[in-house]
Amino acid sequence: MSASLTDRSDPPSAANNNKPGAFLKSNIDVNLSNHYSSKVYTSSAPISGNVTITTKREVPFSAIQILLMGTTRTRIEGIGAAAHDVTHTFLKMNMPIPESTYPTPRTLETGHTYTIPFNFVIPRHLTINACNHEMLSSQLQDHHVLLPPSMGTNWAKDDMSPQMARVEYAIKARVLRLDEPSGKHVRVMEAVQLLNVLPETAEEPPLNITAQDTLYTMTKTKTLRRNLLSSKLGRLTARAIQPSPAILGPDGQHLVSAPTARVELHFEPAGADVPPPRITSASGKLTAHTYYSSGTIPTFPNLGDSRGQQFAADKRGVYATSVPLPALPTPATRWKHHLTSSARRDSGYSSNTEASEDSSSSGPKASLLSRTKSSAPVYHTATVDIPLALPVGRKTLVPTFHSCIASRVYTVALTLQMGAGGGGSGSTTVQLTVPLQIGVGGGADTDRAGLPSFEAAVEEAEADEHLRPRVVGVPEEQYQGGSVLPGYA
Template sequence: MPSAMATIATPSASAASTNASNYMPHITKSMPYPKSDVRINLRDHSSSKIYTSSSPVAGDVTITTKRDVRFDSIQIVLIGNTKASFDGMSFPQEVTHTFLKMVMPISESVYPIPRVLETGHTYTIPFNFVIPNQLTINACNHDRLSDQLQDHHVLLPPSLGGFQKDDMAPRMTKIEYVIKARVLSEPVLGGKKTRIVEATQQIQVLPASSEEPPLNVTEKDKLYNMSKTKAIRKTFLGTKVGRLTATALQPSAAVVSADGTCLKARPTARISLTYDPESPTMPPPQITTISGKITAHTYYSSGTISSFPNLGVWNQPYILDRRGHFFTSVPLPPIGAPEKQPSWKHRFTSTTRRDSGYGSESSDSSGPTDKAKSRSGSKNTKSPVYLTSTLDIPFDLPTDKKTFVPTFHSCIASRVYTLSLSIGVAAKGASSTVSLTMPLQVAIDGPSNGDTDPTQGLPTFEEAAADEHLRPRVLHVPDEIPAGRASWGPHIGSPFAPAYTEHSGEVAVGGDDELPGYGETGHHRRRD
């Protein structure tokens, strides 16, 4: 019995094309809903504008829909984020820390009734933010080694990675300030709100900062080299004519304008020089050349940073967090030789005088000629005098080429600067170069009176306490001054007693009290 076989007729190419055109099913492409137009319009804004502390960020949000859209609320927020990313063969990692979230309150009268965005209608919602002077205490609530570090972590960090001029930041680290306008819909049964439409606008922020005290640099801080001693020789293995020790002091802060375009305060590096000549008749050395560079160091971590990354050792073994350190240098404008050579003072050598530098190079050791003299038992010809001097080196920052963000330390990112100076000296036909690396703080000048509206900013805890402390009081002139021990100090109920104010059942002295700190009532610092 023959088996049943299915026969499939294969038409010719011409027939196939004809049938395809006749029997092709009609496919209707589902068109998406027309998009709504949401725009953030900033007042007096440009792509190059830089905001600073207490700067108003004002404007409005316009919403135009091409279909009726039912919604529940509209949200306008100013968000500050720090992002750190790490590349790896196994898995890449990106960490985001939100340190700032300011929500613009929207009045109920702004919303339409019912809450439906009608087709073709344009809705305008104004907003007004003020860049804060610092963050809330809750912005930094992780383990830390010192209260000083938390004080840095609650300061507003600058934008990083979005300026028109290079801010010397790596692509692995970004700090962004973004205004977001959202139209939200809330499920009937509750739950997470759904974003129907959203618009974003990024702004650049350089917060004002003040000069910090100088760092206490020790031998463990490998990033810096504050002192160095070099032997001055005519040739590499020739006779030593003297020994020069250079010790640097941390220069004053380089204060940049609020828009980052110019230098408001020119810093000066002070170098202490000590010269030990081989003979008391030798002339002091001459400063021949001075050159320098500024290096921007950016530290970032996948976890919270609990110590200053520029002090000590940053990449320590046996840590779980992934860490990165990126640095790039920019040469200083030409400094050249000083117009006037430093004046040297002759001092007599004492048996108790020590080397002024904690780090010395191997070039300080005696050369072959000196060793030969020692072996031959020749008389010690070391000079009984030494010379001291001070060299002041003013320098500028190349703000026309780079954007210098302020020195800052945040929870997962930090930026510090180092100043490297190379000083060339010459003495009696011999020459040498001494190189030093010292910390340099970059600060941002406060805004001028015309840049901000003094009524916009909110007072800090300290300002509010100072206002309460300096509130005028009415004192009555006493009829007579009490005699004896009663005149030593005021007493409650006497006309000399300071004013007292009751707050929640507590009695606060308004006279000689200090301003309340974080450890006092109403100002609790969070400790882990």
């Protein structure tokens, strides 16, 4: 959309002119339509307004720029070395201003106000040139061409970010003048209007977490005892399933979809008379991990051995800060009882598969050996679901993202207090650390814009049927020699 320079005469202030030594300063301002300080922009959101330039003296210029810019800044502070600042401009959209709209000669006259309208739309994806460095997986490339959220800027609430990593979006207006000796443009005037941007994000598949991924603890095994000196009651294994994503509204102020943590429990009692434990309380802690680097990051920084990443060749850093989750409900533990394979064989329900899984021995001697190794003929399993409430009222939770020099991921430390032996005198604590994706959903208008209408779907189906390939073949014998084919009778 074209822009124009509108000249509105504004006579210089006589009061200022009469002051001896007064400095007459020119002003440039970015004015956004329907904007307020806490407004949040998301994917495909329009940004419109105008730039006003008021001059108190004649200002020769060569060009005027109005830009929508996205910038990531990181700062690495080394021991005994100067801090290393890195800036990565991942988004730069230039509002075209036709040459015919510039005044002739190109001089902003004294006491005049010039108005230049502009229009931008927050893109859904970056161009492929925004990320062209080497990386170890194509999946990471898909993340790097997504817009990161604003981080460490002017959020009304703490966004759990360090000073060493910032993501900024801004409308910048510049008046440039060509420097003849160097042939470069010099900024004569500049105005900046910061924006809060939360791009819409899609749900990611669960992470493939291995033993090498030290940030997460998906499985924990504990020995249960009534007290420190008593004999063991059994062995409890807890295995967590990655929770579903937490989806925020486009403004980031409320949850559209709350996550649920699922934990699978497996209890092997020391004796047949030992009852399984029960969960007496549950609590959680949300931790935001912000990764930043002085060079491009070729891998997912949250995967692998995160303990040694600050010593990597590209001088990475990580900042982690935690906040307790609101009170979690105590889940009811409904145990299912199962016979061990040896108990099933002793009861006459053994199968060939079960027999082959035991040992090379067979017959009564093998059954006796099984009973000797396992003192209890049963084990117990249970699955519990724990809804997770997030502190959106106290914190600004920017969505999970990975960019070229900065990333943000979240973990939930889930603590289960277990009453040993069915809630006896002893208890044990099991803590699991699971990944949590935080995303941003689109509004109703955004979702509807991407879906075809019912009428359009019907028309498309009719067109497909009309253009469906026909197969021509020899008719059956009863229809040969006639003038009518099947389907036309």
